[in-house]
């Protein structure tokens with residue numbers, strides 16, 4: 029084994045930085061290219077990436093990360109997991125058959141390939157999108173079959189490094205997802221419906237051969253440090269036993285560090301505590317440095333640190349997933365404990381990449397100054413890292429002023445009246461367990477059937493309809509004061525009217541108002557509730573070019589006035605069919621906001637739930653018979669470690685039930701979940717006690733339907749039959765197949781027909797085309813079921829359900 033050089037790891041570092049750009053430059057470049065690749069060719073995306081990389085490096089250097097190897101070399105166009113898959117040359121067979129060959133990410137062909145993999149083509153479906161550990165970032169799931177050819181493509185890793193060095197003079201640290209995590213996150217291309225479960229580690233050797241080739245190329249290019257991220261080590265719930273994962277770690281890092289020439293290897297195990305077994309396994313290889321998450325995890329045990337010897341252990345004391353200032357006194361103590369136990373240097377770092385926080389809070393000039401002083405975005409966190417590193421290097425007295433000021437800000441926050449409001453606390457304290465319980469599911473079912481009179485396989489959508497440029501402009505004009513209340517109200521009403529009319533014409537059974545007034549399903553509620561502030565530039569990447577701007581939940585939460593009732597009432601006045609009231613659930617409001625860290629999450633969730641409970645009551649009062657409370661993030665907050673899960677599931681389910689528990693027997697409560705694998709939390713979904721659950725299902729194959737069937741899930745479900753995350757319109761046959769499969773597996777009297785998720789990112793033409801097929805498919809399968817019924821019971825004719833006007837032309 030020989031490490032190419034002995035350049036030390038610097039005393040301050042971060043594990044990653046936001047990639048989308050302070051003004052979402054990357055989003056704009058990608059979307060322009062996707063919309064019109066003649067006007068905006070792939071080279072414009074590559075130029076934007078290069079400019080952002082340069083900007084980031086210069087900025088980080090200015091903030092004090094001025095040593096070589098302190099700054100990660102990043103720059104994924106769409107997703108870092110996808111980039112790693114491309115670096116290994118892993119292109120699924122269906123894309124190869126469609127004319128795509130492996131390519132390095134930062135090339136025109138690479139951008140074309142990334143576009144196809146993430147968005148699909150007319151011919152083939154895109155990669156599945158799923159959440160990255162317990163965050164709101166979503167990655168594209170790599171697909172690896174036993175025979176997927178692999179071939180290393182290190183070109184972009186090399187060119188990024190060289191380009192940054194040339195432009196800025198800084199030696200950066202290329203980053204890849206580590207081999208063990210990459211394999212655990214991947215899935216086979218051909219879903220193994222009934223076949224034996226696939227072993228995700230089966231291709232370890234082949235994959236390692238590509239990492240070997242990549243590290244050799246990096247060494248040859250003069251790269252001195254490389255970062256391999258292994259967050260999977262801090263999570264449970266993989267399909268292989270822990271012991272095999274640990275032995276894969278040993279195999280992988282023994283091999284990668286025994287190369288003739290290779291850059292020094294920093295392994296990061298963020299997103300929680302990897303545990304003694306993983307630390308020890310890594311320590312027993314010749315890995316050059318380890319970075320641990322000391323925000324969520326603990327200082328590694330003595331045995332592991334003993335085994336690490338004099339190699340550096342990066343103390344990740346600055347959380348990468350929270351916007352609150354780091355508690356510097358606590359960070360100092362943690363670092364002192366690590367330094368006392370470790371035998372080598374302790375550089376200061378972030379716990380995870382800063383991908384999950386916005387760029388810079390100093391730009392938030394409209395934010396309440398008190399709240400702003402409590403907050404740290406990426407740039408402020410870098411400053412915290414740099415300051416703490418100065419404390420480690422020069423002694424804590426060197427940063428005594430910084431520590432004192434932090435303590436003062438912390439005390440001010442604790443004493444601020446908005447962080448403790450007696451009326452809110454009294455109300456949560458008075459909640460009784462009966463408040464979370466409705467009439468029995470059977471009674472509700474009867475009452476709701478009577479009231480709603482829906483056909484079998486009822487059709488509905490998830491809530492939002494296309495958010496056209498026009499609607500966004502209307503909202504923006506209103507916000508900026510260029511459009512007065514009356515004109516705004518009129519514009520939104522006309523959009524609602526259009527949406528209701530379209531749904532009637534398409535023949536949907538349960539309608540929605542379309543959510544044109546909502547900028548975002550969480551921010552909309554955050555703006556209406558007390559206890560939140562919103563930001564102007566606080567964007568974080570959700571997936572690909574999609575960003576969200578989480579609100580900051582900083583105080584006690586209450587509802588000053590009804591939020592959604594007028595819009596829902598207006599939509600209902602336009603149609604005879606039921607219109608769903610649409611609310612975002614308490615868990616999702618928490619998950620997609622930056623939540624205060626000074627009160628237990630269970631208390632915060634109940635505060636939000638009580639506000640929603642009042643909204644449910646007001647919707648009922650306005651005559652609403654169906655109310656959907658979305659919880660797409662239920663699975664997202666699920667702790668990565670098994671031991672932490674029961675407590676989370678208890679308070680999250682409790683909060684949903686507090687929000688919905690006051691609904692009348694005849695009110696049909698829906699919930700909607702998407703973006704992740706729900707198989708592991710089916711019991712919790714059941715415990716939500718919703719009458720109808722709509723789920724994302726079309727990208728993940730038949731998994732969720734099979735899972736629900738196997739669990740004998742006792743409620744109505746709508747497994748999505750149209751993947752709305754890509755512009756592709758499913759064929760009629762595909763939709764029929766999915767509806768049939770769901771009806772057969774779950775029983776036709778329990779199944780709803782709906783898209784995977786809301787339609788806000790889609791355009792009207794594809795929305796109408798797809799919904800037309802969806803309604804047609806429901807009608808077709810209803811007729812099939814009616815015929816089966818007829819055949820089974822001659823003389824009795826089954827109800828065909830509503831026959832939509834669109835259906836004849838729709839069957840194609």
Ligand code: MET
Nearest residue numbers: 490491492658660786787
């Ligand atoms: C991410 S879940 C989205 C649910 C929301 N009601 C919508 O339709 O947009």
Ligand SMILES: [Zn+2]
Nearest residue numbers: 660702785786
């Ligand atoms: Zn959804």
